[in-house]
Amino acid sequence: MHRVGVVGATGAVGRELLGVLEKREFPCEAPLLFGSKGGQTVESGKWGPLDVSPFSVEGVSGLDVVFLAASGDFAKEYADKIAAVVKTCVVDNSSALRLRDDVPLVVPEVNGHLCKGAKLIANPNCTTAIAIMALAPIFAAFGLRKVVVSTYQAASGAGAAGMRELRDGITPALQNIKDDGCFEGASTAEVFAHPLPFNVVPHIDKFQANGYTKEEMKVTWETKKILGFDPKGDDGPKVSCTAVRIPTLRAHSEAITVETEKPCPAAACLDVLSDAPGLTVKDDPGDNLYPMPLTATGAFDVEVGRVRQNIVFGENGLDLFVCGDQLLRGAALNAVLIAEKALS
Ligand SMILES: NC(=O)c1ccc[n+]([C@@H]2O[C@H](COP(=O)([O-])OP(=O)(O)OC[C@H]3O[C@@H](n4cnc5c(N)ncnc54)[C@H](OP(=O)(O)O)[C@@H]3O)[C@@H](O)[C@H]2O)c1
Structure with missing residues (x-):
């Protein structure tokens, strides 16, 4: 033992x-x-x-x-x-x-x-670890030129104190809602830059000189390093991220757009993702089946779905959505x- x-x-x-x-x-x-x-x-x-x-x-x-x-x-x-x-x-x-x-x-x-x-x-980083579960198999099968990520990150990314601040803030925020949907009275925040209940905050970690936050640059650098490239070098995929905190508790969600080296039909991509370890494909829009933080919470696998050809990049482009319990896969x-x- x-x-x-x-x-x-x-x-x-x-x-x-x-x-x-x-x-x-x-x-x-x-x-x-x-x-x-x-x-x-x-x-x-x-x-x-x-x-x-x-x-x-x-x-x-x-x-x-x-x-x-x-x-x-x-x-x-x-x-x-x-x-x-x-x-x-x-x-x-x-x-x-x-x-x-x-x-x-x-x-x-x-x-x-x-x-x-x-x-x-x-x-x-939790956001990187969740995204890479889908990006790595796509990289291996089709190559990656560009990756653009927009995140919807849970309070747990700010630790036990972040989860507590969200839970404790919900009841006071509910009491502040007027019939017209506006708020009266002040909400407070200590862990997050602004109150999180009923809000989204496009600010995770410190702002850098280039206008990105540290959290966003972690996604760029760490994705490149895990895929085998110099994290700050010019080789490998270009990666950009906008990181946003939302009022969920544990699971992060990420909308990901990629431009690949080789053509990547959405059906072929789904086959690749279905065979990849640590991923569960949830992609049946007709049955309202797609990844969500509620279903990803507590699960070891990262959920991936909404896989479709991207209409900007055409046959070399894909859009997808991933959700993963960031305290688990992300940590x-x-x-x-x-x-x-x-x-x-
Ligand atoms: N939250 C996430 O989802 C996530 C994901 C990926 C990575 N991380 C990273 O994982 C680490 C922990 O994150 P967390 O969210 O779990 O933070 P957290 O909830 O704030 O917990 C921090 C822990 O560190 C301990 N600690 C602080 N100073 C210490 C010291 N000098 N010696 C020993 N223990 C000490 C605290 O113990 P006491 O209670 O005794 O002070 C507490 O157990 C951070 O580096 C974070 O960036 C977090």
Whole structure:
């Protein structure tokens, strides 16, 4: 049985990691949990209540796998130190190490071979991880020239505090709605830039000099790196993203337009997507069947559908829609799949 540690176990991703380890029957003893402080307990189904210890490098020394679900600053300070004392690998969920040349950025179904022998492995940004499940098989079958993504991202992307702010904000917002659909009274926001209930906010992470947000540039850089290109180089597909927060709780949705190298009939693309691991095709418009955050929530697979020829790019263009539980594919599930590959 392997010995596993989870740093950030009280957070949104950390809690999810425990559930995924259990559901995938990961061969490990009760995981050791770490947070910024002790005195907390996290409930787990299989192992019962687990105590959280204050993090220390000594505390994780000798474990087989350590999952990091704390901040980027934490990873910058400790990831290398932890990697030096674990037996197999550290899997980091933050963005801090993703573009480091010596750290593979892995979605196991796409580039899982990079896990073997790597001491430090980065888990991609949630939006990227969900999109790449559909983009990678299209890239392999038809090549990719251009990718344009528009996202509809859930509150959980901002962690446990983001989910709490949305849930706590709904009742006050409901009370502020007038008969004409306008709002009276002020709503407040701390985690998000603006109140999220009944709103969409085209602002996730910090604005950059080029007008994109950091979240949007992560999609560009990380998609290229996972597909095997220099994240900031000119080779490979051009990728642009507009990232928008919406008032859903867990699953992200993304409208994706691609221009391919080879002609890509929509029916042939659907065949390719049907054969791809980690994807469930939901594409029967006549039966109102398409991906939705409600149906993607809690599921390991990413849903893909609304696949159609794009009328701007013609026979080399496709439009599609994906939804994925971003706490799972965008974080905990992907991390556990990485650990499975690293240990195999
Ligand atoms: N939310 C997502 O969907 C998502 C997706 C992909 C990646 N990520 C990344 O995953 C990481 C965790 O995200 P989250 O959403 O789970 O955040 P979160 O809900 O805010 O949880 C943060 C966790 O980090 C712990 N922590 C903070 N400082 C620490 C320290 N010095 N030592 C040990 N533990 C410390 C906290 O423990 P205490 O309670 O003890 O303070 C808490 O358990 C972040 O880097 C985030 O960017 C998140």
